[in-house]
Amino acid sequence: MVDYTLYYWPIAFRGQFIRAVLAHVGASWDEPGMDAIIDLKDAAPADQPVPHMGPPVLIDHAADVSLSQTPAILAYLGGKHGLLPGTPVGAALTHKIVCDADDVLYDMTLHNGAQMWTAESWAAYQPRLSRWMTIFEEMGCRHGMTEGSGYMLGTDTPGIADFTAHVLWGVMTDKFPTLRPMLDAAAPSIAGLCDRLGALPEQAKLRARTDAEFGDEWCSGQIEASLRAAIAETTTA
């Protein structure tokens, strides 16, 4: 019997935010296959464990709790496992960071693939992407993180905000290494945070496992193909 079941596509993207936290707290979880995810997603809301439009869905078996929406799942896991700051303001700033990350994912996938990237649109997006990185850097610097040590909201141990920053920027620049110089320039402390968290044994193990299972896929599909083509065209131009 596992602690949790995570319904999410076999890619990094939104699921990796949840996997990183589950790995950090030493929880066990399983992930049903594509057919089960699609069956769950397409079921009538009345027949779903939690009424939802799409994955991720996390089930906490011992607590008999089902949740959708990455920010809600992270808030729940953060509260349960002591990974949120102890003040209401700190918790709200964590929610803000998670929402920012979600906005970056929507940006990077042109709203889950509603449009496709071109070299031109990708080039035009670069200042905004860099600004997102700076926003994270400034949040970190303001709330306790200094280059080489400390965590994003000033706690002694990494919490939801830190793992969110790590998965957003660290995993993204792992999958798209040509974006790493922009991160180093716009958000050097965040880049360091990503490396430090990525080197934790549980995170290194998670990365090795998901790399082996999912390959280089980040958001997958046609939108990832168009993103990779636009990056390649821009980098070699």
Place this chain on the structure above:
Amino acid sequence: MVDYTLYYWPIAFRGQFIRAVLAHVGASWDEPGMDAIIDLKDAAPADQPVPHMGPPVLIDHAADVSLSQTPAILAYLGGKHGLLPGTPVGAALTHKIVCDADDVLYDMTLHNGAQMWTAESWAAYQPRLSRWMTIFEEMGCRHGMTEGSGYMLGTDTPGIADFTAHVLWGVMTDKFPTLRPMLDAAAPSIAGLCDRLGALPEQAKLRARTDAEFGDEWCSGQIEASLRAAIAETTTA
């Protein structure tokens, strides 16, 4: 001296979720004009009260707290003013409902106007819009709301989840009355909840004030024009 300052465009849309809660708790707030919002949004993250990409931004003057991101602001106000369920699961389900609402706003504006509606794309969207309504209905029915009485997450008084449902579906169908029959069919209990909350004196007063100030605008801009044109074309077809 007001309790809060809200930086948001002079339209309903995301800002109305925050205004509805502020009005309910009897807080005073001011809203700076367009120039101030744009200056704040365009400032370097290091110079912003909270590093952010865009409004809404809420400043709590007494607490000296600045927050961006609608879900984070609502979580903060909910905690401060006792508008969240008292259990971690109830709070997480509230976050989920707020995230769902945010997804619907992105859907309805094609990611803040990244594309424009056509009669064809609007017609194709109708089953998904109806499903979103059903998801809210099922959440309400599962967590304490019954037709004609009760609130969404089973508390005795309306909370963040209820005001979120009210502003999403009630304000939307006020601004686009031809969508109301779909709400009545797909989510009759939510439609009733919207009406009951909209009839509260503070909410009626808020609506009168914002209608007078902002007119019929919902999300505004070219995307609202394309949405209104697509709805009109579909309705008269």
